[in-house]
Amino acid sequence: MNKRLKFNHLFFDGLLSSPCLLCLAANSSALGLCQPCLNDLPWLPDALCSQCALPCTDKVCGHCLSDPPYFDACYGVFSYQFPISALLQDYKYGSKLHLARSFALLLKNRVPLHTVDTVIPMPMHPQRLKERGFNQALEIARLLCAEQAQKLDFDSVQRQKHRPAQVSLSWQARLKNSKGVFTVQASSRITGQRIAILDDVMTTGASLNELAKTLKQAGASHVECWIVARTLARP
Ligand SMILES: [Zn+2]
Ligand SMILES: [Zn+2]
Structure with a gap:
C-alpha cells in the first residue's frame, strides 16, 4: 500500500x-x-559584508564601518548577472509572474524568516503599480510568507513620489532621487519591530537605505534587507 x-x-x-x-x-x-x-547560477560568494552584502573578508566592510547604512544586515541570493538578470527582467517587465515562486523558494533558503517580526516588500508608487499591474517585491513576499501571513505588511509604508525609474539614473542621482520618498502610516505598528525589507534587485542600495531610515525613524528596532540579487560593484 x-x-x-x-x-x-x-x-x-x-x-x-x-x-x-x-x-x-x-x-x-x-x-x-x-x-x-x-x-x-551566479550565487553570491560566502565572504560578504554582513551589513551590505558586498564581497569582503571581514564580518563588516570598511565602508559600512566608516559610513554605515541605516539597515543592519543584508541577505541576498545571487549576484545580478546572467541568467538571473534575464529571469528577473522577464519577471518584472515580461510579466512572467510564475517566476515569483522560484525567487521566493530561493530566498527562503537564505533568509532568517523566523528572526523578524515583519516583512515589508519595497513599496511601489500607485502610478507605477497601475502601469506594471503588480508589485514584483510584494508577489515574492506573499509566497515567502505564505505560512506566516501575519508577518507580511504591505500597507504600512507608502511611496509618495512618482519619480524617474532608478535604472535610468547615475548613482549620485539615485541617492538624491530616493530622499524623502517613503511615508509610514500613522496607524502602523513599526515601533520596536524587527523588520525585513524585501526587494528583487539591489544596486546602489539607495532606495533600501532610504526606506530603512524611514523605518528606523518610525521606531523600528532592527531593519535588514532581503534581496534576490545585487550588483557587486560599489558605486
Ligand atoms: Zn536547466
Ligand atoms: Zn558593508
Missing part, C-alpha cells in the same frame, strides 16, 4: 513539474530549474 502511494506521489510530481526555466530540460526541481542550471 505504501509503495503504491509513493508511486502515485512520484507520478504526480513528474506530471506536474514543468520544464527547466533556463534549458527546458524535463527534470526541473520545485524551484523550476534543473540541477545543472542551478549549479551554474
Whole structure:
C-alpha cells in the first residue's frame, strides 16, 4: 500500500513539474530549474559584508564601518548577472509572474524568516503599480510568507513620489532621487519591530537605505534587507 502511494506521489510530481526555466530540460526541481542550471547560477560568494552584502573578508566592510547604512544586515541570493538578470527582467517587465515562486523558494533558503517580526516588500508608487499591474517585491513576499501571513505588511509604508525609474539614473542621482520618498502610516505598528525589507534587485542600495531610515525613524528596532540579487560593484 505504501509503495503504491509513493508511486502515485512520484507520478504526480513528474506530471506536474514543468520544464527547466533556463534549458527546458524535463527534470526541473520545485524551484523550476534543473540541477545543472542551478549549479551554474551566479550565487553570491560566502565572504560578504554582513551589513551590505558586498564581497569582503571581514564580518563588516570598511565602508559600512566608516559610513554605515541605516539597515543592519543584508541577505541576498545571487549576484545580478546572467541568467538571473534575464529571469528577473522577464519577471518584472515580461510579466512572467510564475517566476515569483522560484525567487521566493530561493530566498527562503537564505533568509532568517523566523528572526523578524515583519516583512515589508519595497513599496511601489500607485502610478507605477497601475502601469506594471503588480508589485514584483510584494508577489515574492506573499509566497515567502505564505505560512506566516501575519508577518507580511504591505500597507504600512507608502511611496509618495512618482519619480524617474532608478535604472535610468547615475548613482549620485539615485541617492538624491530616493530622499524623502517613503511615508509610514500613522496607524502602523513599526515601533520596536524587527523588520525585513524585501526587494528583487539591489544596486546602489539607495532606495533600501532610504526606506530603512524611514523605518528606523518610525521606531523600528532592527531593519535588514532581503534581496534576490545585487550588483557587486560599489558605486
Ligand atoms: Zn536547466
Ligand atoms: Zn558593508
